[in-house]
Amino acid sequence: MVATVGLPAAIYRAGAVTTLCGNDDSCLLAPATRYAARAHEIVARAIHPHGFIVLNADDPDVLGLAEESLARVIFFALHPENPVLRRQRDARKPAIWYDDGVIVANRALYDYQALFAWDAQTTESDAFSAPSAFLERVETRTEPDDIPVIAVREAPITLGGALLFQVQNVLCATALALGLGISLTAIRSTLRTFLPTHDLLPGSCNLVFLRDLIVLIDGARDLWTLRTLLRCVRQSTPHKVFVVTHGFPWLSQEDLREVGRILGRVTGMILISEPLGDERLAAFREGVVENVLPPVIVTQPDLPQALQTVLTLARPGDLCLVLASDPLKTGEIVRRIIDGNGT
Structure with missing residues (x-):
């Protein structure tokens, strides 16, 4: 929508861009990526010169x-010695x-957060002011400048830090919140309680904690997001991983084989929640068995039965x-x- 319709230039107070393709080559080659890149450029130009953008x-x-x-510009990174971040820090910039x-x-x-004055009575693009003297003082001060915000183990959205893409989202959201003047107390309180539930953000790594069992519902639709997701899931070091999956009907048979190879890295069981044609099922199985210790594959008549089975088997x-x-329905x-099991 942004790439097609556009946005007015230099009008918004704040913006952010987390990633384009997560540095995945196959995604970068996809036609849709060009539109996403164009949308990002439009967003960047739409931020007022006295506003800020988180990158x-x-x-x-x-x-x-x-x-x-x-x-x-406010930069975030997963490592303190990222070269771009390091230069930003050395220059005493956010x-x-x-x-x-x-x-x-x-x-x-x-x-x-104290740099901006926002006039709530007007919507004109010059409603910002940036106190230059204060800005200069911030960038030349000499006291220690590292402020711990929160340990990721306290933020359930990150699954103890295993979901690195969610850690990136936390970094981005925290930068936006601080830039908009939200207090550390409010930020910490939110991060300790927020979960992307299926009714709030369907398919966005929805987490359900059931006693000591974790259910993660995601709407991944392509190979690069699936690779990232599986890598992070394995880093959470569960005893076993049970996967319930649909047939990815929009993917080619070759790509479905790759889906099987990716999912075949789990240590539990794969349950297919819908009928697959013989050729597509064979391609999926071929991908799974490429792994050294492939999991068992079980076909189920429908999604409710697959979910009932996996929640019964998991420990x-x-x-x-x-x-x-369909993440919302799922x-x-x-x-x-x-609820039917009384838990």
Whole structure:
């Protein structure tokens, strides 16, 4: 929509871009990526010069947006020694990063919330003011500038830090919140309680904690997001991973084989929640068995039966990954099963 319709230039107070393709080559070659890249450029130009834009310093395809925007740039990164982030920090400009399990902001970002005056009575684009004397003081101060925000283990959305893409989202959201003047107390309280539930953000790594069992519902539709998701799920070190998946009917047979290879890295069981044609099922199985210790594959007549089966088989310490073509409906079925079991 943004790439097609556009946005007015230099009008918004704040903006952010987390990633284009997560540095995945197959995604970068996809036709839709060109539209996404164009949308990012439009967003960057839409931020007022006295506003700010939050950018991912780990993604080269996002870094270039700093040149597209007249706004102040806040960088975030998963490592404190990211070269771009390091230069930002050395220049005492706003930055936030992930360091040994903790989200850390520099003093420039913490103080940045006082830089803007927003006139709520007007919508004119010149409604911002940036106190230059205060800005200069922030960038030349000499006291220690590292401020711990929160340990990621306290933020359930990150699954103890295993979901690195969610850690990136936390970094981005925290930078936006600080830049908009939200207090650390409010930020910490929100991060400790927020979960992307299926009714709030369907398919966006929805988490359900059932005693010591974790159910993760995601609407991944392509190979690069699936690779990232599985990598993070395995890093959460569950006892076993049970996967409920649909047939990815929009993917080619070759890509479905790759889906099987990716999912075949799990240590539990794969349950297919819908009928597949013989050729597509064979391609999926071929991908699964490419792994050294492939999991068992079980076909189920429908999604409710697959979910009922996996929630019956899973034990404390296991993780159930549900790949959903309709995340909202899937989340509702999971909730009904849990409520029906009296848990």
